[in-house]
Amino acid sequence: MIDAVLQRFIAGAATLGLHYDFLLSGGEVRSWLAGMAMTLLLVVLAIPLSLAAGTAFAAALTSGRPWLAGPVRAYVELTRNTPTLVQLMFAFFALNMLLSRALGGAAHNPFSPVFWVVAVTGLHVAAFHAEALRGGIEAVPAPLVEAAQATGFSGLEILRYVTLPLALRTALPALVNNLVNLVKLTTIGSAIAVNEVTYASIMIWTQRDNVLELMIVILLFFGLINLTVSRIGRLVERRLAVPGYGA
Numbered sequence: 001m002i003d004a005v006l007q008r009f010i011a012g013a014a015t016l017g018l019h020y021d022f023l024l025s026g027g028e029v030r031s032w033l034a035g036m037a038m039t040l041l042l043v044v045l046a047i048p049l050s051l052a053a054g055t056a057f058a059a060a061l062t063s064g065r066p067w068l069a070g071p072v073r074a075y076v077e078l079t080r081n082t083p084t085l086v087q088l089m090f091a092f093f094a095l096n097m098l099l100s101r102a103l104g105g106a107a108h109n110p111f112s113p114v115f116w117v118v119a120v121t122g123l124h125v126a127a128f129h130a131e132a133l134r135g136g137i138e139a140v141p142a143p144l145v146e147a148a149q150a151t152g153f154s155g156l157e158i159l160r161y162v163t164l165p166l167a168l169r170t171a172l173p174a175l176v177n178n179l180v181n182l183v184k185l186t187t188i189g190s191a192i193a194v195n196e197v198t199y200a201s202i203m204i205w206t207q208r209d210n211v212l213e214l215m216i217v218i219l220l221f222f223g224l225i226n227l228t229v230s231r232i233g234r235l236v237e238r239r240l241a242v243p244g245y246g247a
Helices: 002-015 026-061 066-080 084-102 113-138 142-150 155-192 197-208 211-240
Strands: none
Touching (some): 026 066, 026 155, 026 211, 066 113, 084 113, 084 155, 113 155, 142 155, 155 211, 197 211
16 A cells, blocks of 8 residues: 555656656665654754753853852854864864764774764754843843742842743743744754754755755755744743743
């Protein structure tokens, strides 16, 4: 049944000048599906990392402590003003090499190319999360913070129970945009031979010259993931909406 449907799809696409014959090759299809699975894994790992690091960075930036905010500000400026691909190259070819030397050789280095893609994309987007959350935290009305201080809340408790929940509502649209960008950034993994969907597709079209056919699928694949991210973000926005405040 599946083979018949596949044959019909390939024949139908051929009438439009599109050649998906590689779908009949078991090895290429497995590699391609593994690439899609790897892309999804990168997204699933990098999103929580970016949100956790972004929240920590925002807390540091708004802490009022120069020794804490200064290094984070320097990191944010460096990160958002340099290309993500360059950051990945630096991390993988410089930091990873230094780690390998320190650990006595590459065989003792536990950090794989997948680790570096997740770390670089997650921490890159975290810098943008931090700025969005910082803006939200600074937009919280001062009387609310003063009321929390008057009731005996510590600085950390004010951040956790007062400013951050309100800032999150204000920053949610920007955070969702950042996450959409994160999904697209996972394609830089192809630069260090991580077998995500772009790299897997390149391996196929170098043998079959079917760039157009695979690019159509890649565009639809990332479009579907980001549509899902956007829908979830919109749903969270509606659930957290406070009438008269933020989103």
